[in-house]
Amino acid sequence: xxxxELLKPGDSVAIVSLSSGMLGEEFCSHSIEIGTERLxxxxxxxxFMPNSLKGIEALKENPKLRAEDxxxxxxxxxxxGIITAIGGDDTYRLLPYLMEDKAFVRAVKETPKLFLGxxxxxxxxxxxxxxxxxxxxxxxxxxxxxxxxxxxxxxTREGFMSCLRGFQWVKPSELWYEERxxxxxxxxxxxxxxxxxxxxxxxxxxxPYFEGALLGGCLESIYDMLKSSRYPDEGExxxxxxxxxxxxxxxxxxxxxxxxxxxxxxxLLYRELKAVEETGAFEVINGIIFGKPQDEQxxxxxxxxxxxxxxxxxxxxxxxxxxxxxxxxxxxxxGAKVRADSKNQEIVFI
Numbered sequence: 283x284x285x286x287e288l289l290k291p292g293d294s295v296a297i298v299s300l301s302s303g304m305l306g307e308e309f310c311s312h313s314i315e316i317g318t319e320r321l322x323x324x325x326x327x328x329x330f331m332p333n334s335l336k337g338i339e340a341l342k343e344n345p346k347l348r349a350e351d352x353x354x355x356x357x358x359x360x361x362x363g364i365i366t367a368i369g370g371d372d373t374y375r376l377l378p379y380l381m382e383d384k385a386f387v388r389a390v391k392e393t394p395k396l397f398l399g400x401x402x403x404x405x406x407x408x409x410x411x412x413x414x415x416x417x418x419x420x421x422x423x424x425x426x427x428x429x430x431x432x433x434x435x436x437x438t439r440e441g442f443m444s445c446l447r448g449f450q451w452v453k454p455s456e457l458w459y460e461e462r463x464x465x466x467x468x469x470x471x472x473x474x475x476x477x478x479x480x481x482x483x484x485x486x487x488x489x490p491y492f493e494g495a496l497l498g499g500c501l502e503s504i505y506d507m508l509k510s511s512r513y514p515d516e517g518e519x520x521x522x523x524x525x526x527x528x529x530x531x532x533x534x535x536x537x538x539x540x541x542x543x544x545x546x547x548x549x550l551l552y553r554e555l556k557a558v559e560e561t562g563a564f565e566v567i568n569g570i571i572f573g574k575p576q577d578e579q580x581x582x583x584x585x586x587x588x589x590x591x592x593x594x595x596x597x598x599x600x601x602x603x604x605x606x607x608x609x610x611x612x613x614x615x616x617g618a619k620v621r622a623d624s625k626n627q628e629i630v631f632i
Contacts, residue, residue: 283416283617286363286394289446291325293362296355297423299334300348301370301402303341305424306334312467317428324446326363331355334367345372349379352406356389362396363445368424369401369500369542374507374516374525377409381523390415396445398422398613400606401542404499405507408525411497411616418445419499419538420605420613430469435459437610444613452603452612452629454482459609460577461543474609481581481602485624486589488598492569493621493632496614497527498538500606502546505554508561529562536622537563538614540573540606541584548583555591569598571622571629573606600624 289295297317299305305314314330321328331351333341341348355364380386390413397410397417410417421427426438434442437455444450459474507526510517520526539558541551558564572588575581585601592599600622605612619632 286396294327295363298351299367301373303338305367306337313428345375349376353386364397366399373405404503416617435610441612449631484601486599487593490624492598494536494568497535501539502542508557532563533566537570545579571600574608576607
């Protein structure tokens with residue numbers, strides 16, 4: 283894979299709205315203020331791309347504008363990194379404007395840049411994987427950098443620092459946080475409800491150690507692209523550009539999967555996993571790491587489904603890893619070779 287350079291103090295980072303345009307709404311203005319100040323403290327220069335602040339309706343109706351911002355960020359030599367504003371649910375609509383744009387494809391390969399996002403950004407990550415670029419799954423501008431507490435969540439901050447210092451390991455957080463109910467300006471400076479982590483990484487089945495290169499994303503986004511469960515044309519468009527990796531591409535990989543803020547009921551989670559099973563990916567992977575479910579909703583129910591699905595296949599499964607929609611969040615680089623070690627409670631980058 284093409285590996286972008288890590289960020290360094292003085293670098294400019296583009297902020298892009300590739301799915302939801304909420305960053306451009308007045309109710310998010312304080313997020314811009316907080317996130318901008320935080321990035322500056324890291325020594326980075328935030329650059330809000332021309333269409334990133336046009337709001338929900340404008341960007342919902344014009345996926346081409348969203349795509350233009352991403353293309354412009356890759357073509358601009360003054361920009362070294364790209365951070366998504368937040369997720370959403372229709373990033374797939376950008377694919378024709380990007381995958382059929384020769385200048386964009388050439389820029390991705392010739393001027394690689396660090397790209398960071400999660401959730402519906404899974405579609406973008408898998409698009410870049412198809413183009414051969416390593417990207418980084420796990421955090422976004424609104425949800426993480428612009429955290430409303432006095433500071434970024436400490437574990438999340440350390441995860442973001444990996445984009446500047448490099449990646450060595452991921453270990454369990456000592457705390458986990460409930461999702462906020464109030465994201466308004468009035469909530470600035472308030473702490474989230476906090477819980478002590480009592481589970482750590484749980485080996486549900488298989489070997490206590492397993493290795494492979496990372497590949498995966500948000501399970502709901504993957505289900506949408508495989509089954510067109512949200513938009514009727516999504517599956518067709520994703521198949522056209524071969525966004526979901528083919529079976530051979532999963533060989534020897536560690537698949538990482540996490541569930542979104544919609545907190546899918548166990549029955550839906552089972553259907554989502556069955557959809558992935560139909561691709562043949564489970565037949566060739568070296569193991570799976572599953573993220574902590576947000577607010578620990580359905581924590582035990584998910585465990586039983588994972589065991590039922592994978593124990594009979596002798597697939598190693600590590601559960602409750604701090605990435606995805608549950609807070610705090612680590613960052614996982616696509617294509618990075620790692621060793622998952624349940625005994626020592628760590629995922630080590632090799």
